[in-house]
Amino acid sequence: MIEQLSVFLENERGRLAGMCRVLGDAGHDMRALVVADTTEYGVARVICDRPREARRALEAAGFAVSLTSVVAVEVPDRPGGLAAVLELLDHADVNVEYLYCFLRPGAGAAVDILRVGDVEKAATLLQEAGLSVVPARSVYAPDEG
Amino acid sequence: MFQPELETMSREALERLQLSRLRTQLARVYVNVPLYRRKFDEAGLRPEQIESLDDIRRVPFTVKDDLRSAYPFGMFAVPPRDVVRVHSSSGTTGQITVVGYTRGDVERWSDLMARTLVCAGATADDIVQVTYGYGLFTGGLGAHYGSERLGAMTIPVSGGNTSRQVQIMKDFGVTVLACTPSYALLIAETAAQMGIDVPSLPLRIGVFGAEPWSEAMREQVEKAMGIRAIDIYGLSEVMGPGVASECSERHGLHVFEDHFLIEIIDPVTMEPVPDGEQGEVVFTTLTKEALPVIRYRTRDISRIVTGECACGRTFRRMERVTGRTDDMLIIRGVNVYPSQIEQVLMGIEGIAPHYQVVLTKRGSMDAVEVHVEVGPEMEFDEIRELESLQKKVAAAIAGALAVSVAVKLVEPKSIQRSEGKAKRVLDLRGEGAGPR
Structure with missing residues (x-):
């Protein structure tokens, strides 16, 4: 399972930069970042090295951070690749709250991060369908211990 | 006795x-x-x-x-x-x-x-x-x-x-x-x-x-x-x-x-x-x-x-x-005290004590914004959770006091603390409008 940081950001100048600076200074390499925004605030979702340690660093800097479990799955890089994945989950009544994707250089597949209602069930379904669910350690350096 | x-x-x-x-x-x-x-x-x-x-x-x-x-x-x-x-x-x-x-x-x-x-x-x-x-x-x-x-x-x-x-x-x-x-x-x-x-x-x-x-x-x-x-x-x-x-x-x-x-x-x-x-x-x-x-x-x-x-x-x-x-607000004809708003907020699980009532003027009208600090104990990964929190606070105040207020979510610790406790009501009505 992948641990994703969700960081609450007021819509003010420099807040996203401030968050990235904290992660950078504490040596957390980011693998993926997506911001969901409204007129007043946004929520930044971050996949990075040692997410629990990163959370502590951000909280110490005054950010509101929550840790969310998400599923990462390799999706074949061809038309209809993602559609098939979503249909599979849809048929099994697994609700997808949101998703975003990133490409790993050199790999022939995109990695999609799925925020779903039931993480365990989604992972099992995807594996049974022959898709490659990506373990945390192949995306980022997990926290020790 | x-x-x-x-x-x-x-x-x-x-x-x-x-x-x-x-x-x-x-x-x-x-x-x-x-x-x-x-x-x-x-x-x-x-x-x-x-x-x-x-x-x-x-x-x-x-x-x-x-x-x-x-x-x-x-x-x-x-x-x-x-x-x-x-x-x-x-x-x-x-x-x-x-x-x-x-x-x-x-x-x-x-x-x-x-x-x-x-x-x-x-x-x-x-x-x-x-x-x-x-x-x-x-x-x-x-x-x-x-x-x-x-x-x-x-x-x-x-x-x-x-x-x-x-x-x-x-x-x-x-x-x-x-x-x-x-x-x-x-x-x-x-x-x-x-x-x-x-x-x-x-x-x-x-x-x-x-x-x-x-x-x-x-x-x-x-x-x-x-x-x-x-x-x-x-x-x-x-x-x-x-x-x-x-x-x-x-x-x-x-x-x-x-x-x-x-x-x-x-x-x-x-x-x-x-x-x-x-x-x-x-x-x-x-x-x-x-x-x-x-x-x-x-x-x-x-x-x-x-x-x-x-x-x-x-x-x-x-x-x-x-x-x-002296703190009384008149919001669209309804008399409201900041303390009444506080009372409603104190009854809402998950937000106390991290909130502040901010009083401003919109034209000649008193306006109220409720600032709620987003905290780690809240579920805020999904935008709809945050929106439902905002709606819940606004609805509770509207239900109890028959006035509408804007609810703004803010980052932790952005609400000013004094003497170890938060200042619950911030009155900015006088700002820019001369001394009150």
Whole structure:
């Protein structure tokens, strides 16, 4: 399972930069970042090295951070690749709250991060369908211990 | 109880006593205080026309400005030779107001402050550290005379020199501390810095008043000092401390109704509101000789706590004062106090205590924004969770107060803290619009 940081950001100048600076200074390499925004605030979702340690660093800097479990799955890089994945989950009544994707250089597949209602069930379904669910350690350096 | 025969008298007997005292008082002020005579004459009212307690609605109000314009002794109802003591208000909001006491007033005040200390659980065996300021402020001498009347060992430290306060508290084995709640917190902090563990000292009771404070602050100071703290109420224009006090039940402050008539009015219509509804507190002194006040508008916001109190006292209770009429908002024609908004917010799980009520002007209209700090205990990964939180807060306020407010989510710690607790209401209405 992948641990994703969700960081609450007021819509003010420099807040996203401030968050990235904290992660950078504490040596957390980011693998993926997506911001969901409204007129007043946004929520930044971050996949990075040692997410629990990163959370502590951000909280110490005054950010509101929550840790969310998400599923990462390799999706074949061809038309209809993602559609098939979503249909599979849809048929099994697994609700997808949101998703975003990133490409790993050199790999022939995109990695999609799925925020779903039931993480365990989604992972099992995807594996049974022959898709490659990506373990945390192949995306980022997990926290020790 | 210090005076059980009075504190538990039947409502019927009490109201008879109040009416007889009220009629005497009105007759006295009409004869002796030109301002009251003028007000009565302008209203076409003679004191003897007041035949029931309800008739008091016909009597004109007294306001702070009346006392100011009578500076210094213009509202005294006795000749100067009968006055044995003078105090004054701080004058932070303008010209100071002077209040006077006859020997009888000082006697009654001592009794009422002794009642207050007994309400708090104190006895003649206690050692009372009076940290309210001595001087023109009523707090110090008021508490002092009450403590002596009770027969407690009374330590007149007055305010200031906090490390000495701590030293005396420890060395003398003080059991009761009388001061403002914010000063109690400072004493606790100072003791901690001095390496003195207040909860392990004999101190057991806090008698706190003279400023508004919250239940959260009570918990904080009780924990820091290992005490039981009660809220007391009074104001110099009416007497000083000893007008009302919490009892062991700590569910509202018993107004010492044999000496003070309390009314709660709507500050806009000036009409009395039903028991239980919030409004401005109005007092009439029934026994004060030197400076009686008639229907004095305190500007303090409270309500009558309905029902009987388990302590046995029959005096009605007023709720802890939560604000001033000066803070009142008019939102699309609805009168709202910031404290009412707070009350709704305190009832919403997940947001207290991380919120702030921000008052602004939109054109000539008052507008309210509720800022809620997003915290790690909240589910905020999904935008819809945040939106539903915003809607929940707005709906709760709309449901309870029939006004709409904007709810803004803010980052943690962006709400200003003061004295270890958040400042709950931020009034920006005056900004850019000149002094208020």
